Amino acid sequence: MKGKFLVFIALAVLAAGLLAGCAGEEGKQVTTPTEEKKEIKAAFVYVSPIGDAGWTYSHDLGRQYIEKVYGVKTAYAENVAEGGDDERVIRQFAEQGYDVIFTTSFGFMDATITVAKDFPDTIFEHCSGYKTAKNVGTYFGRMYQARYLSGMVAGAMTKTNKIGYVAAVPIPEVIRGINAFALGVKKVNPDAKIYVVWTGTWYDPAEEKEAALSLIDEGCDVIAQHQDSPAAQQAAEERGVHSIGYHSDMSKFAPNAHLTSAVWNWSVIYSYIIEQVMQGTWKSEQIWWGIDKGVVGLSPFNDAVPEDVRKMVEEEKQKYLNGEVPEQYPFVGPIYDQQGNLVKAEGEVMTDEELLSMSFFVDNVVGEIPAASE
Amino acid sequence: MVDPGFLASLLASSIRAGTPLLYATLGEIITERSGVLNLGLEGIMITGAFTGFAVSLATGNPWLGVLCGGIAGMLLALVHAFFSITLKANQSITGLMLVLLGLGITGFLGRNYIGEVAFYLDPVKIPVLSDLPYIGEVLFSHDPMAYFAVILAAFLWFILFKTRYGLEIIAAGEKPEAADSMGVNVDRVRYFSTLFGGFLVGIGGAYLSLAYAKLWTEGMTAGRGWICLALVIFSGWMPQRAILGAYLFGGLDVLSFKLQATGVGVSYHLMKMVPYVVTIVVLLFSVIRKRAAFGAPAALGIPYVRGKKE
Numbered sequence: 001m002k003g004k005f006l007v008f009i010a011l012a013v014l015a016a017g018l019l020a021g022c023a024g025e026e027g028k029q030v031t032t033p034t035e036e037k038k039e040i041k042a043a044f045v046y047v048s049p050i051g052d053a054g055w056t057y058s059h060d061l062g063r064q065y066i067e068k069v070y071g072v073k074t075a076y077a078e079n080v081a082e083g084g085d086d087e088r089v090i091r092q093f094a095e096q097g098y099d100v101i102f103t104t105s106f107g108f109m110d111a112t113i114t115v116a117k118d119f120p121d122t123i124f125e126h127c128s129g130y131k132t133a134k135n136v137g138t139y140f141g142r143m144y145q146a147r148y149l150s151g152m153v154a155g156a157m158t159k160t161n162k163i164g165y166v167a168a169v170p171i172p173e174v175i176r177g178i179n180a181f182a183l184g185v186k187k188v189n190p191d192a193k194i195y196v197v198w199t200g201t202w203y204d205p206a207e208e209k210e211a212a213l214s215l216i217d218e219g220c221d222v223i224a225q226h227q228d229s230p231a232a233q234q235a236a237e238e239r240g241v242h243s244i245g246y247h248s249d250m251s252k253f254a255p256n257a258h259l260t261s262a263v264w265n266w267s268v269i270y271s272y273i274i275e276q277v278m279q280g281t282w283k284s285e286q287i288w289w290g291i292d293k294g295v296v297g298l299s300p301f302n303d304a305v306p307e308d309v310r311k312m313v314e315e316e317k318q319k320y321l322n323g324e325v326p327e328q329y330p331f332v333g334p335i336y337d338q339q340g341n342l343v344k345a346e347g348e349v350m351t352d353e354e355l356l357s358m359s360f361f362v363d364n365v366v367g368e369i370p371a372a373s374e
Numbered sequence: 375m376v377d378p379g380f381l382a383s384l385l386a387s388s389i390r391a392g393t394p395l396l397y398a399t400l401g402e403i404i405t406e407r408s409g410v411l412n413l414g415l416e417g418i419m420i421t422g423a424f425t426g427f428a429v430s431l432a433t434g435n436p437w438l439g440v441l442c443g444g445i446a447g448m449l450l451a452l453v454h455a456f457f458s459i460t461l462k463a464n465q466s467i468t469g470l471m472l473v474l475l476g477l478g479i480t481g482f483l484g485r486n487y488i489g490e491v492a493f494y495l496d497p498v499k500i501p502v503l504s505d506l507p508y509i510g511e512v513l514f515s516h517d518p519m520a521y522f523a524v525i526l527a528a529f530l531w532f533i534l535f536k537t538r539y540g541l542e543i544i545a546a547g548e549k550p551e552a553a554d555s556m557g558v559n560v561d562r563v564r565y566f567s568t569l570f571g572g573f574l575v576g577i578g579g580a581y582l583s584l585a586y587a588k589l590w591t592e593g594m595t596a597g598r599g600w601i602c603l604a605l606v607i608f609s610g611w612m613p614q615r616a617i618l619g620a621y622l623f624g625g626l627d628v629l630s631f632k633l634q635a636t637g638v639g640v641s642y643h644l645m646k647m648v649p650y651v652v653t654i655v656v657l658l659f660s661v662i663r664k665r666a667a668f669g670a671p672a673a674l675g676i677p678y679v680r681g682k683k684e
Contacts, residue, residue, distance in 0.1 A: 049481060049592040052489035079481075164635070197634040200642040204596040206587040207627065210391060214631040217383045229591060238588075252489065253589075368639030 040100070040277055042066065043093035044076040045086065047105035048203060054228030055202075055264075058247050059104045059127075062266030066274050082107025087114060094119040100277050102270070103127065112136060123282055125273055128173070130356075132284050139269050142290035143173075144180035144355070145320060146262035148330045149291075149298055149313050150244045151184020153259050154192075154222040156309040157242050158185075161192040164215025166225045166232045168202045170369045172358045174226050177262075179362045181224060181244075183330040186364050188312065195220055196367035205231035216241055222259070233258055242304070249299035261299040268295045288352070290327050291320045331355060336363040382508040384625065384632050389512070389520060392624030394419075394581045396523045398602040399609065399616045400530055401574025405451070407534065407611055408567035409547035409560075411675035412454050413469030415575055416599025417476025422447045422579025424480040424487070427590040431492040439492070440519065440580045447576015448569050450476060455568040459561050462677035473599070481592045488591055495519055495585040517585050519577075523617075526574075530613040543567055547671030550678040560678050578602070604653040610660070611671065623649045 044063050046056040056078065066072045075098070077089045086108050093101050094115055100123040103112045109129035116124045116136045124136040132138055154163050163185060167174050182194045195218065197211045208227045212235035215223060224244040225232040230253035236243035237254035245251070245261030269287060276282035289295040298317075301310055319325045326332065326349050333344030337360045344350055361369060398415055405412050412418075426443030430436045450472055457468040495517040504514040534540035545553035546563040554560050582598070583590050605623060609615040630645035660669055 051591060195635055195637065197631050198642050199631070200646055201596065203591075203593070205589055205591055205594050206391070206582060207596070209587055210387060210628055211631040211635075213387065214383075214628065214635040217632075218635040220635075229589075231587060231589065234588060366637045367634055370639075370641045370643065 039073060040070070040274065041073045041075075041098045042274065043096075043098040043101045044074065045080050045089055045093070045101065045103045045105075045108060046076060046078040047080060047082060047107065048228060049079050051203075051228065053230045053245075053250055053253070054247050056104065056228075058264040059102075059266050061248070062270040063102075065267035066270045069271065070274050070278070072274055080108075083111075087111035090115045090124075091118070094122045099123060100125060100273065100282075123277060130286075132286060134284055137273070137282075137284045137286065139273070139285075139287040139289075141264060141266075141269070141295035142288060142327060143262060143264070143296050144176050144331070145291040145327075145329070146296040146298055147177045147180040148184040148187075149317060150224070150260055150262045151181035151186075152188050152313050152316060153184075153298075153301070153305060153309060154181070154224060154242075154244055155185035155187065155189035156312070157259060157305070158189065158192050158222045160219050160221045161189065162218065162220045163192055163194050164212065164218075164220030164223045165194050165196045166208055166211045166215070166223065166227060167196055167198050168226050168228075169200060170198060172356055175361070175369060176355055176358045177226050177246075178365060179358065180330055182362050182365050183335075186362075187316075187330070188309075190364075192364065194224075194365045194367075196361075196365060198367075198370060199227070201227070203228040205229040208232050209235045212236060213239070223257075230254070245299070251299065251302070256302075256304075259302045259305055263297055263299050265294055265297060268293055291317060292323075292327075328352070328355060337361065338363055338365060378508050380632065380636070382511045384629060385512040386515065387628040387632070388621045388625030389516060390586060390624070391628050392621035393516075393520045393523050394578045394586055395598060395602055395605060395624055396527065396616060396620035397578030397581060398575045398599065399578075399605040399620055400523075400527055400613055401447075401571040401576075401578065402602055402606045403571075403609065403611050403613055403616060404530065404534075404543065404567050404574070405571030406606060406674055407547045407671055408543045408564045409550060409671055409673040409676065409678065410455070410458055410564050410568045410571075411465045411469065412451065412458075412472070412568065412571065413466055413603065414450065414454055414472025414476065414599075415602050416595055416597065417473035418447045418450045418572055418575040419476075419579035419582065419599045419602075420480050420593065420595045421450055421476040422576030423583040423594060424484045424579075424590060425576070426580025427490075427492050427583040428484075428487055430494070430584055431487065431490055434493050436493045436495050436584050439584050440495070440577055443580025443584075444573040444577040447579065448573040451568050451572020451575070454572070455565050458677060459564050459568070462679060465675050465677070477593060484590060484592055490590065492584070492590070494588045495581075519581055519585055527613045527617045534613065544671070546678075547673055550673050550676075551680075554678070554680060564678070575599075575602075601649060604650060607670075608649075608653050608656050610656070610669070622652075 048056045050060045051057050063074050067074045080089050102125045104127045106128045112124050112126045113131050126138050128140045185192050199207050199211045209231035212223050212232035216239045222242045223236045230250045233243045233250045233254035236257035242259050243257040250261050251258040328349050331350035333348040334346045335344040422443035425446035426439035429442040430439030457463040458465040497517045500514040504510040542558045542563050546560045550560045605619045608619045626648050630642045633640045
């Protein structure tokens with residue numbers, strides 16, 4: 001009996017300690033409210049830890065931005081499981097009276113819609129989904145445009161004409177990124193091929209590094225990635241080859257290898273939404289902005305990137321800015337798949353629907369798309 | 375048919391990927407052999423990974439990092455030992471608690487260490503031997519900890535099966551009441567084995583952050599602790615078999631990348647399943663054959679209370 005009692009005491013002490021730890025952390029997150037007439041409170045629901053470079057990190061930069069610039073009081077919950085805790089966490093923020101709640105992962109879609117029904121006066125913004133409601137808007141960025149530009153850099157810099165791409169899981173978003181990148185490579189270097197390795201992970205540094213090393217072993221001299229960790233960059237740095245980052249500027253992880261990163265700048269969209277909320281003009285929209293609005297872009301180039309390459313990329317970027325090309329560019333025909341079939345004829349533009357459901361590789365990609373898991 | 379260069383780089387990667395698994399598996403084998411089931415490997419490994427990284431960053435000495443990673447693992451194991459040996463609590467529950475505790479604490483404390491660059495263990499090319507074609511790359515181009523893991527496995531095999539200490543550990547795990555009547559202090563043996571096991575698991579974690587991935591991120595063990603629990607079963611609680619198992623499990627992981635990189639289409643879903651399928655097959659085999667060589671220690675997970683039959 002005595003033993004059981006001791007266990008109980010020990011567990012209680014431990015639990016108290018953990019709770020104290022949590023409380024301390026929460027206290028730190030909530031900053032002092034600023035003296036605005038109408039104080040806006042915004043909450044963010046993240047799927048992963050904020051970390052150092054990935055998807056959630058890029059969103060958190062946006063959160064910090066609106067907090068600083070608009071004096072918005074923000075709170076966030078990280079590492080929230082999709083289809084698990086998500087509904088409870090979102091509901092809790094709604095109950096606490098947050099004016100706008102950002103849910104930043106595709107898998108939060110249904111939970112967001114469900115909670116939004118019960119809180120008609122709260123605004124919900126879901127990132128990357130397609131379901132909307134009167135009080136639920138969606139937002140996303142046309143990352144493939146930046147991917148395309150970064151592919152041009154890779155294509156210009158490769159000497160072996162083998163470019164490695166460490167990819168997470170075969171969903172349309174990732175496939176679209178690979179294809180855009182490959183089209184960028186093709187634009188400047190039709191002989192180069194893109195070798196894709198799927199890791200099945202979003203965030204396992206050891207695995208992702210190993211995947212990058214495998215590609216380097218096979219002769220790839222530029223490594224691109226669609227992962228949350230910077231491990232592929234580090235693999236490139238270790239082996240003395242080049243790399244292209246993703247999400248945020250990853251140069252600090254691979255100062256020599258890193259050429260540029262295709263980066264998110266969510267503060268553009270967050271600022272827009274917050275302004276609408278503050279002015280009381282917010283309405284449910286489906287935002288899918290591109291490089292012209294600055295939601296996506298390239299991080300500063302490494303010194304190793306020669307002037308003519310920079311110029312070429314800049315010219316291509318200008319085409320988006322002055323509307324010379326449609327938003328869907330580079331997905332404009334002629335586009336061939338791996339089997340050599342013509343997917344889009346000369347001059348035809350892929351529709352947004354086709355982009356959002358993309359499930360084939362273009363012809364200069366080596367590798368297969370595993371059967372979709374969902 | 376198979377390109378020797380491909381094979382060599384696959385085997386070299388298998389050893390790299392398998393070494394952290396090997397340390398943790400050896401640790402858990404010693405723990406389980408004494409009758410204590412510690413399901414907290416994932417939590418202990420991540421604690422070792424974080425502590426090792428933080429100490430290496432602070433002191434500039436990765437070896438000190440490895441040592442402290444081990445000590446941190448030992449401290450968590452001490453918690454487990456206290457609950458499961460002294461208090462006779464349910465071992466599964468305290469083990470699982472360690473997982474949550476380790477992941478939580480390192481996530482909290484490790485926040486400011488993300489993105490830092492510490493001091494790492496680098497591969498040492500053994501002169502002459504590392505220049506041998508292929509073999510040099512596979513066997514003689516690793517960091518010292520990778521070599522030491524194999525020596526450790528051999529050493530533990532010797533201790534377990536050829537010495538009196540080993541006999542006591544095995545007795546405590548198989549028939550604690552018999553061991554007790556022979557004058558073995560079962561609780562002490564179990565304490566020692568659990569602490570030593572935790573030390574090795576912590577080192578496995580430190581290896582992950584200081585030699586394999588060479589960075590610290592939250593949750594970076596990514597399930598390796600659970601893989602090691604399967605590896606213990608795969609090894610049939612034998613240190614020498616753990617070498618093969620760890621390299622095999624590590625290699626299967628890498629093989630999928632290597633094949634994809636050469637343009638061969640394989641499903642990573644299936645590849646990730648293989649270690650577990652193999653473990654299930656080994657388990658089935660052990661049940662069907664009822665061979666002691668594959669079986670779990672008889673008193674595994676059962677608290678020993680003197681004079682009381684379960």
